[in-house]
Amino acid sequence: MILRSKLLRAALFAAAIGTTTAASATTTGPNYSDMWSNAQESGWGLTIDQQADVLLGTLFIYNKFELATWYTVQLRLDSIGPNGIPSYSGTIFETTGPALGKPYDQTLVKYRQVGTMNIQFGDVAHGLMTYTIDGAGAVKQISRLTFADNPIVGSYTGATSDITYDCKNPARNGIVTTDAGPFTITKEPDGYVLKFPTCTVTNGVYVQQGQIGQVDAIYTCPGVAGEIKFSSLQSEQSGILGTYTGRDASCSFRGNISGIRTPK
Numbered sequence: 704m705i706l707r708s709k710l711l712r713a714a715l716f717a718a719a720i721g722t723t724t725a726a727s728a729t730t731t732g733p734n735y736s737d738m739w740s741n742a743q744e745s746g747w748g749l750t751i752d753q754q755a756d757v758l759l760g761t762l763f764i765y766n767k768f769e770l771a772t773w774y775t776v777q778l779r780l781d782s783i784g785p786n787g788i789p790s791y792s793g794t795i796f797e798t799t800g801p802a803l804g805k806p807y808d809q810t811l812v813k814y815r816q817v818g819t820m821n822i823q824f825g826d827v828a829h830g831l832m833t834y835t836i837d838g839a840g841a842v843k844q845i846s847r848l849t850f851a852d853n854p855i856v857g858s859y860t861g862a863t864s865d866i867t868y869d870c871k872n873p874a875r876n877g878i879v880t881t882d883a884g885p886f887t888i889t890k891e892p893d894g895y896v897l898k899f900p901t902c903t904v905t906n907g908v909y910v911q912q913g914q915i916g917q918v919d920a921i922y923t924c925p926g927v928a929g930e931i932k933f934s935s936l937q938s939e940q941s942g943i944l945g946t947y948t949g950r951d952a953s954c955s956f957r958g959n960i961s962g963i964r965t966p967k
Contacts, residue, residue, distance in 0.1 A: 732789060733827040733935055737913040738848040749832065749845060756780045758791055760820070767839065772797070774836065776820045784823075792821045795836060827935050828912035847913025853938040855895070855909065855916060858887050858965040861942070863899060865949075865958025875954055886962060888943075895920065904931060915945075927951045933960060940964065 735758055740748035747764040758778040766772045775798065778791035800812040820834040822845075832843045862883035870876050884900040895907030895918055907920035916936040922929060931949035942963040949956055 733824070735824065735827075735830075737915075739830070739832075739845045739913075740848045741843050741845055744843075748848065758793075758822075760793075762795070762820075762834075767837070774817065778820065778822060788823050788825060790821060790823045792819065794818075795820055795834065827915065828917075847915070849911045849913055852909075852911045853914070853916060853936075855888050855918075855936060855938045855943060856890055857943075858885065859943060859962030860885050860965060861960070861962025863902075863947070863958055863960045865947070865956040867954040867956045870954040872953065878954075880956075880958075885965070901925065907933075922949065936960075 734753050735751050736753045738748055738750050747762075750761045750763075752759045756779060760776045760778060761773055762776065763771065763773040774795050776793045776795045778793040780789055781792045782790045784790065794816055795818040797815045797817045798812065799815075801808045817837050818835040820832065822830045822832045824830040829844070829846045832845050834841060862881055864879065864881040864883075867878045867880075868876055882899045882901045886897065886899045889896050889898075891905075893906055895904075895909050897904035897907065897918075897920070902922055902924040904918075904920045904922045907918040910917045910919075914937065915934070916938065918933040918936065920931055920933075922931045929949055929951035931947055933945050933947045936943060936945035942961070944959075944961045946959050947957070
């Protein structure tokens with residue numbers, strides 16, 4: 704395992720070689736860290752780890768000899784299309800080194816630039832990956848790989864906070880609303896229910912998307928009601944974090960949800 708870890712670090716260093724001079728960008732968009740694959744094509748995939756705007760990918764596929772192999776790539780945000788779709792691009796490297804089980808020898812570690820990759824993310828859970836390796840190209844639809852649901856049911860202390868936009872009355876654009884305090888998430892016969900100090904979300908349909916979850920539901924607050932969608936929900940032992948969008952009869956809104964899990 705030590706040798707494998709060293710080789711992986713070496714490969715990731717190689718992936719950084721081709722991008723050290725790239726212009727940096729700033730974004731507060733989604734975090735794409737996850738295992739990605741094509742549900743119709745088992746046996747290969749892409750692991751992404753994200754820090755800031757940089758996606759560090761490990762691509763495990765079969766080479767031209769039908770042998771399992773892996774490559775590394777460091778993807779940087781290079782553009783955001785007029786439709787809001789972010790595009791990430793980078794150089795693919797192949798790394799070779801000392802065999803597993805033998806003493807680690809740094810002089811045997813070699814890096815080889817083999818191609819390029821681009822990923823356009825249509826939303827937080829789906830993307831279009833285009834890459835070339837040694838002259839052979841491929842275009843693949845990818846999505847987050849789900850193999851277990853993260854539990855979101857529980858009691859929390861936190862808040863929702865959102866801002867209005869696209870209101871029928873422009874004077875109502877930019878209104879910030881915060882609903883802070885204890886809240887609960889339960890699973891009822893007709894769907895998930897989120898009870899906040901002021902508002903209640905009901906009839907929630909939960910879908911797991913890799914490490915994140917999504918809830919489509921309806922909400923009611925004093926004097927107002929509408930549809931709401933929670934996205935990028937990350938549930939861990941310490942709490943829950945995510946974003947949401949929605950619309951009532953007069954305005955759209957977008958915001959964030961966060962909460963510390965209440966000890967039992």
